[in-house]
Amino acid sequence: MAKHRINPDDCIACTTCVAHCPVTAATRKFRGPKMLGPALERFRISEEDYEPSLEYCSNCKNCDLSCPSGVPVSTLNMLAKAAYYKKNPQSMRDHMLSHGENMAKMVNAIPFGAALANVGMHNPVSRAAMKQIGISDKAPMPTYAATSFVSWFKSQKQTPSEEKVVFFPGCFINYNQPQVGKDLVAVLQHNGIEVIVPEEFVCCGSPLVTGGYLDEAESNARKNAAEIAKWAAKGYKILTACTSCGLMLNQEYQELFPAIEGLAQNALSLYDAFEFLAERAAEGKLKTDFAPVQEHFMYHVPCHLRVQGIGLPALTLLRQIPGLSIEEADAGCCGISGNYGFRDEKYEISMAVGAELFQRIKDSGVKTVVCDCGTCRLQIGHGSGAATAHPVSILRKAYQL
Incomplete structure (x- = not known):
């Protein structure tokens, strides 16, 4: 499949996206999704252009959701940000926040790493130091779990079943809140379903995209897409329990990385965990x-x-x-x-x-x-x-x- 650009001329300049943008309502520092997405994209097609207020787009997708013409406005914003950062370096802060999976792996590699990291992230001295590099000292930082979900899962003995699903845990469930993954496994097992968690999965790439690291996000997308295709070819459904991971795997990969083969086919096998459970309930198969x-x-x-x-x-x-x-x-x-x-x-x-x-x-x-x-x-x-x-x-x- 050849690479192609999203057509900004599909935008009819109705400003519905502006009316539904929560960031536009909260600050005048952001010029709004229509201006920074399709309007400026018309200029970016012919020459390089970067609007600094693009940094205030949160990629929440409310513009995409509200657009009557189906323009993926937020994706245009993320592509523009990535193009800018190919020639301009990101800050240490943005590197850290965009590479949460790498940070978590380093924490897990150290004895008592999670406990040490949690103490380090949640005391006034370290929070003041973090503020110096641009991380808010007021924001609610996540804590690391002592044992990752994947490590826990490898030690579990499930009840075997002919019916199986594949679970993509994502970074937050894997490293920060593994109890969510444990609860999902318990619910699926109770319903006679065996769970497979391939170690080949990597971060979905959502934080990389919002940080401007599009090439790294595409590398992750290729790895995940290949793994998803392998299991989908065997007839398995692939579940997520994080809405951002699910959106990235199912929809954003197709918008951001059209050169990757098979993404639309993969999407047919991707399910939000509750979408899957609700489907079973509708079929009378859920306990x-x-x-x-x-x-x-x-x-x-x-x-x-x-x-x-x-x-x-x-x-x-x-x-x-x-x-x-x-x-x-x-x-x-x-x-x-x-x-x-x-x-x-x-x-x-x-x-x-x-x-x-x-x-x-x-x-x-x-x-x-x-x-x-x-x-x-x-x-x-x-x-x-x-x-x-x-x-x-x-x-x-x-x-x-």
Whole structure:
């Protein structure tokens, strides 16, 4: 397949994307998705051009979601950023935030590395030092788990089954919140499904793309695409439990890397974990031996789930649990957008973007907010003070596993 450019002339200049952009609403430093995406792309086709305010695009995808012409505006922004950084060096801060998988591997290679890193990241002295390189001293930094999900998984003995699925854990679940992966394995095993976690998978590349490291992201995409194709050819479905990973593997690879063969075919075998579970439920294949869960939750829909157009499968399934009450927040973006809110100059913007959601949670009085995205959960806990959980953890609780 030959490389091609997304056609900016598909944009009809209606400004719907501007009206739905949470960053445009939060700061005048960003000139808006229409101007920086399709409008400037018309000039970039013929000559190099870079608009500094492009740095304020969070890649939240609300512009893509709202565009009536289907223009992937955010992808145009990310491609423009990548073109700029091919000739201009990134900062140490951006290198660190874009290479989370490498950082986590280094932590795991050191005895007691996770504990040492967590202490190092969460004390006033180190936070002050991090601020000096551009990482906010107020942002909610994730902690590392003592044992990665993949390491835990290799030690597990599952009940064998003819029905199998492949799980792509992603960096956040693997290194920061492996309990989410453990809960998913437990739920799938309870439903008679064996789980395969190939060690060949690497970071989906989402943080690399937002940091401008497009060539590295493409290298990761080629590795993951080859592994996905291998399992898809055997008839296996490939699941994700992080909405940003799912979006990257399923949709963004096709937009960013059209030269990679087979991406559209791969997408037919890629499923969000709850999309897969909801499909089984619709077919009468999902166990419903739920114990009552007498709790009230709020559910936040990640932007990267909404743009996939698969509905709200987690919310639909959780509402089938007896005793459980759950309401949709319906209060916009949380503001974190991966590691956008970790950047010192973006922190206040990210908090302004998420302000409506934080207030909605506080006004509701709920103690726990359910969300499919790991960094959204970090931001929600930070901004609202509520506890957070992945929906698969609530499902496992209902199964009493």
